Amino acid sequence: MREIQFREALREAMSEEMRRDDRVFLMGEEVAEYNGAYKVSQGMLAEFGPERVIDTPIAELGFSGIGVGAAMMGLRPIVEFMTFNFSLVAIDQIINNAAKMYQMSGGQYSVPIVFRGASQSAGQLAATHSQSFEAWYASTPGLKVVSAATPKDAKGLLKSAIRDPNPVLVMESEQMYGMKGEVPDVEEFLIPLGTADVKRAGTDVTILSYGKMVHVALEACEALAKDGVNAEMIDIRSLRPIDYDTIIGSLKKTNRMVIVDEAPPQCSIASEISYMTQRKAFDYLDAPIVRVNGRDTPMAYAGVLVEEYLPNVKRIVEAVNQVTYR
Numbered sequence: 537m538r539e540i541q542f543r544e545a546l547r548e549a550m551s552e553e554m555r556r557d558d559r560v561f562l563m564g565e566e567v568a569e570y571n572g573a574y575k576v577s578q579g580m581l582a583e584f585g586p587e588r589v590i591d592t593p594i595a596e597l598g599f600s601g602i603g604v605g606a607a608m609m610g611l612r613p614i615v616e617f618m619t620f621n622f623s624l625v626a627i628d629q630i631i632n633n634a635a636k637m638y639q640m641s642g643g644q645y646s647v648p649i650v651f652r653g654a655s656q657s658a659g660q661l662a663a664t665h666s667q668s669f670e671a672w673y674a675s676t677p678g679l680k681v682v683s684a685a686t687p688k689d690a691k692g693l694l695k696s697a698i699r700d701p702n703p704v705l706v707m708e709s710e711q712m713y714g715m716k717g718e719v720p721d722v723e724e725f726l727i728p729l730g731t732a733d734v735k736r737a738g739t740d741v742t743i744l745s746y747g748k749m750v751h752v753a754l755e756a757c758e759a760l761a762k763d764g765v766n767a768e769m770i771d772i773r774s775l776r777p778i779d780y781d782t783i784i785g786s787l788k789k790t791n792r793m794v795i796v797d798e799a800p801p802q803c804s805i806a807s808e809i810s811y812m813t814q815r816k817a818f819d820y821l822d823a824p825i826v827r828v829n830g831r832d833t834p835m836a837y838a839g840v841l842v843e844e845y846l847p848n849v850k851r852i853v854e855a856v857n858q859v860t861y862r
Contacts, residue, residue, distance in 0.1 A: 538721050543576045543713040545687035546652075549694035550577070550614060552723055554584055557612060560698060563590040563599055564616030564653075573618045574654065574713045600626035600651070604633045607649040612698060617653035620669050620707060634703040635678030650697045652706035655683070656747055656798055659711065660842060663834035668799035670746070671808070673705050674776040680704040680729055681775040685750035687717040689773055692727030700729060709748040732779035734786070738768030741856050742786040744809060745796035746772040749847055753796045756852035765856060775805055783809065784817045791822040792859040796847050801829040823859040828852050 540548075554560045561584075562577060568591040571578040581589040592599040596617065603613040617623045623630065634647045657666040674681040680702055684690040690708070697704035719725070735750060736757050745753040750771045757767040768786050772778060787793055793813060797806035806827040813825060828847045835845055856862075 537718040542687045542715045545691040549691045553698040560612045561588040562614045596626040600629040607647045608645045614650045620655040654710035655707035662837040666835035683707045683747040730777040732782040733771045736769040738766040740766045741792040742790045756849045793825045794855045796828045798830045800832045826855040
């Protein structure tokens with residue numbers, strides 16, 4: 537095991553896959569000469585050259601379309617968005633072309649493409665640069681969506697995404713690029729898409745989350761432990777498909793569930809899991825499922841309002857106290 541940064545784990549995943557398969561290439565704004573907006577692709581231009589690490593104009597719709605076409609012709613593009621807030625400019629290519637092409641061509645064309653970049657809140661960047669679009673894309677048949685919480689998961693999931701024959705969105709947190717964590721010191725390290733991970737075992741309540749909120753949820757678990765509550769914390773990490781076997785297995789043990797999701801509550805990942813969990817395992821619930829979401833309003837700029845918007849340890853502990861009738 538080695539301790540590396542989140543951005544380094546992503547870089548290793550891309551570089552290893554590009555060495556393994558010459559069909560893989562990276563394109564996006566500032567990924568080459570500038571080494572990436574968040575230095576994820578640092579050094580890759582020097583190793584792979586300008587034909588495989590490609591700087592694009594500020595034209596998300598255009599270069600996403602090029603990526604989709606390249607994937608249809610047998611290449612395996614990685615398209616980087618500086619932030620998924622800018623993916624809205626390219627959403628027609630992602631949803632109407634990448635997600636639907638296999639079905640609409642009667643299976644003649646696969647689209648093995650990865651769209652990756654920063655998502656979720658990034659501090660005081662206000663409403664148009666602080667959005668969580670995971671549920672938007674996860675609601676689209678034909679796409680796969682993942683969001684890692686650790687460097688280890690970031691590397692394993694991205695490598696699997698690059699090899700997948702379907703379009704995969706890898707949605708990262710801008711605030712986590714500098715986070716350090718242990719990563720296995722082996723090149724062939726893959727985490728299958730569609731698998732959740734039990735980050736902390738427990739018996740009294742199941743807490744689910746993904747992305748950087750996993751770390752907030754783990755803090756809440758430690759606070760709860762001091763009060764005698766043994767919480768199990770599951771990192772969903774794959775948002776389409778969702779690993780309901782792991783989620784339901786945990787619920788059968790704890791009989792209570794809290795879901796932490798920084799996106800606004802309506803039509804969120806938390807909403808979907810709440811429905812499916814009660815549908816599949818209603819008889820195991822000893823209390824209604826409680827969601828801890830971002831506030832139902834656009835993100836503000838002021839730091840105090842950002843803090844109020846996002847789920848925090850206090851809100852998670854209160855939710856657990858609610859489902860455990862404390």
